[in-house]
Amino acid sequence: MNKRLLALLSLLVLASMILAACGTPAATEEAPAPEEPVATEAPAEEEPAMFECTDALGCVEIAPDEPVHIAYWGVLSGADSSLGEDSKRGVEIAIDDMGGQFQGHDILLTTEDGLCTPEGGATAAQKLATDTSLVGLIGSACSDETVGGIAAITNAGLTTISPANTRPLLTDPNRGPDYAGYLRTAHSDAFQGKAVAEFAYNVLGVRKAATIHDGSAYAEALQQVFADEFTALGGEVVAQEAVAKDATDMRPVLTTVAAAEPEFVYFPVFVAAGGYIVNQIRDVAGLEDVKIAGSDGIFTADFLEAGGANTEGMYLSSPDFGAFPGGYPEFIEKHNAKYGGAPLSVFHAHAYDAANILFTALEEVAVVEADGTIYVPRQALRDAIYATQNFQGVTGSLSCSPSGDCGAPVIAIYEIMNSDPASWDPQNADNPNPKKIYP
Amino acid sequence: MRTTLGERLTDWSISGFMWGFRILIVLIVVLGTFFTLQSGKYTGEQWIDFIVFGISQGSIYALIALGYTMVYGILRMINFAHGEIFMSGAFSAYFLATWLNTVGFVDANPVLGLLIPILFAMLMSALIAMLVERVAYRPLRGAPRLVPLISAIGASFFLQYTFRGFFGPGVYAYPPIKALEGEWVIFGIGILRVQVIVAIAAALIMAILYIVVMRTKIGKAMRAVSEDKDTAALMGIDVNRIIVSTFAIGAAMAGAAGVLYALIYRQVNFFMGFTPGIKAFTSAVLGGIGNIPGAMLGGMVLGIFESVGPALFLDGLGIIRPYQLKDAIAYTMLVMILLFRPSGILGERLTSKKA
Structure with missing residues (x-):
């Protein structure tokens, strides 16, 4: 009798927790697709023959029915979660502005929590590094996360743009080869x-x-x-x-x-x-x-x-x-309508710009086959991001330096x-x- | 003797190293203290402040440590979920205190406004601890000692993330109590009211606990179960009931500590129980685990060392940013005390039965 009551109680607790978990955004969320993916009318100039990948870092192949996969990494739990959550929202709004789609493919955004520590950043980065479907990354939120995780990301051939890291050394000209895959839109x-x-x-x-x-x-x-x-x-x-x-x-x-x-x-x-x-x-x-x-x-x-x-x-x-030169009030309007409140921290607009820089570079280098398959050469993507000049973002006119500084700092x-x-x-x-x- | 020369040499080098370590630490303490005091960087009032800060922090450690030590005394297990019991007490009090504050009750009756959240936190913590004991520990009563330990860690995560799921990962501000703001001048020295209240409240609660354990029937039964569970059962003591009450009483102490902690630091967060939990466990070991006055003493010693240590021992040696080494000081002290007194400051030598 007593035992049964107890079992029932614990079951109730468990059920309520599961319900609570469902209420919060799941780790993986697919951007809303307003319309069915349509095959692109105008296929790329390439021959219908098989695309040959000659990129130094290899290519990501996205089949016609697969989404374009990008990831956000940064602190999403604990007392500092507002910092990471704020940037994540900027990325989500950038995806909404693309209609949730890139070249007829849905854009899939996954997230990794870096816990605002070097160890957490390393764990998140290693997890992302093993995912071969990833095209590009936005993150991290805390400089510590980048210090811990950047080597794994660079060595996996990925490139990340941080909207929120501000430690000066991260974009120092002598920052070392591990940082080749690292840029930021935040100020130093x-x-x-x-x-x-x-x-x-x-x-x-x-x-x-x-x-x-x-x-x-x-x-x-x-x-x-x-x-x-x-x-x-x-x-x-x-x-x-x-x-x-x-x-x-x-x-x-x-x-x-x-x-x-x-x-x-x-x-x-x-x-x-x-x-x-x-x-x-x-x-x-x-x-x-x-x-x-x-x-x-x-x-x-x-x-x-x-x-x-x-x-x-x-x-x-x-x-x-x-x-901020232009478009910021409109961005805030979109933000507040989508999330029902003002931004949580300071780097939402930087994240929006970072995501748009990534999409612009992707547009430039992605090879689209007649059947809708997309190939993304990774080194070319990285080079295209570094080549960003006078990008008209919400936070200013952004130009990336050879050491990865894209921000237009006004404090x-x-x-x-x-x-x-x-x-x-x-x-x-x-x-x-x-x-x-x-x- | 069948020990070879090589083995004896290893023994010597190990004990030599340990003695070297002891001498080094003592040297650091003595020299650091000497140079700091000589430099005259801090005024006498600031030293008293350091000690007062240490006492208020230490009395919180002591209150939490009691729960560790009581459960260990009876079950010989470390209840690693105890830090989370502390956190749940602080959380329950936060919600009640915020409500009492908004309806204006606290400003009208400051004493009750302080007392009611403490009692409520003690009650909630006790209830949660009883539930944890029933679900996570009692089914494992006869199992090897490592098993309930793992279960305790599981319970700890369960509680942490339950609170996180319900109340989110953010920080809540514990409402300020106006009557506690400002200073009292005692012997010509200004001491923050909240520190005085926290220290007095902790001392009162510990005194009540001591009377309960030493003077009442249930206390006697607890001591009997702690001595020998089987014999106690033969003498007609309901062992299960005693174990549950031990958990409840220890948890009530932790709940009260949670409120006192929130009064000083004014922040409540789902992860707040972790560090104080570890520190309180350290205090319990420091004082001699299983020993109630030992836990109180251990908590006080740890709190004061943490507060005074960086400035007193390290500042004079020219070590920059000594406060990053605060935890190192706390744990070095633990090592030192265990080296000189392996069973803790007040710990009795464990009989084979207890160990």
Whole structure:
């Protein structure tokens, strides 16, 4: 009797979980196909004879009834999931704009979660590297994921365009052969760190700054750029501390920072750690009134939820949405209609541009046979992406450098005016939260 | 003696290495402390702050550690789902506290507004722990010791991802309680109210637990089952009932810890139980697993070392970014204590029956 009741209970729990799982988007989703795939009227100029693949990295063959397979990889779970989810949406909107189809084939988008760690990125990349049906990739979200996974992707002959990695070294001219398959539409933090340093020195007028990072590839590099630029301007960096990525008790490290008596504390970390720092910083003697700033890793409504009332008056750097040249309001309209709310983070438009660069390059190099079979030479695709010049994207006019930098970096500093997550709407220029204050 | 020269040499080099390790660590601690104090980088008030931060963190570790140690004392198994019990307590309290906050109850009755979520979290955690015990552990009672351990890890993932499925992967902000904001000046030193309340609440809860275990009938039965299950059963003790109550009481401690944790750090997340769970397990081992005062002491020691250690031991040696080594300090201390006292600070020597 008792046992049966229990079995029933556990079954119910199980059933509800399965239902809950169905509610969330599955890992693999096929883009909606508005119409039946029609055989292309005008076949390519090639002879109907068999296509011969001479590409150095081989070709992807897509049979007439197969979809064109691309993948998005980046963090999709945990406290930092808003960053990855936001970019994924940009890719999905780009696919919608293609009508869900490429040359009469459906476009299939699969996703891999990189967990915002080097290990997670490596696992995701290795999984993608074994999938021979993949044409191209968009990702990753966190710089750590790329550091861990890029070798596997490059060596598998794949090319990925990251909409959200900002670590400067990823597109350094001396970045090494493992990065041959890596480009990005996000800005390099060489620009972001400089913008924050100039803002702190010239606008806030502070002379003594401290930084805290979480050991991630993103935060470690960004705070260093800031420190170098701030010192070059004539300021003094009095402390550069770091915590573990899963640290929760920040007051000891903040006490050490306080001992150095900074006027400005910069912590370009991610949501969870950023929330803990901002929640605890006012509790530490000596830091009650210090000015605080973060960067694009916490430029999200989730950070207001995690950080609470103390986030008010804090400064955040991010791409300057007001400076996007064209098409951004229309993009946001599509986004909000599709997802029923404002973007989650800052790199949705960069992801949209990245996907469109990929599709444009694909258009250029794909060989379409009379029966609808598509061949995609991989090296040619990679070269075509690198050759992108003056691509008119939402985020600007994009040209890719030989070391993979395609972004048009324009950074702005915003101030958080209200800690209510519901009021967060940076894309709306009339909205006072967060408010753009520099430049 | 049939040991060859080679074997003896290996023995010597191993014990030599272990002694070298001990001396090295002691040297680092002594030199680091000396140089840090000499540099005068921190004021006396800041040192007291470090210790207060450590005590509030440590009392949370101690509360969670109690659950590990009690279950180990009775079943000789590590309940690795305990961190998730802690998380579920914090989550339940979050929902209740948010509601109480929006209806204005907390501002009107700060004491009840604090107490009700704690009691609710204790109740929910106890219920979930009883369910886990019934489903994941009791069917494996007679199985080899590794089997319930694996089952515990499974239960841990199950709970984590159940909460994730229901409430999503995001972070929730625990509502602030106005009465807890600000400082109290004690002996001329300003200490955050929330720290004081957390430390007092933890001490109270642990005192109640100690009385329950030492003075009540059920406590006596628990101790009897812990000594010898079979004999206890022969004496007319319902062993299953005692085991379930042990799980429930340990879980209630974890639930209370969850609320105190949320009061300090103000964040609730489905993954929040993992790190505190591991740290609390470390505290339990540190204090001597199976020993209730040991778990309390272990938690406090770990919390204070984590808070004071990076600044005191490493700062003076010129090590940059010492806080990234916080966990290294915690676990090095565990190794050191186990090297000098293999059964933990207060641990009794295990009899062959218990081990």
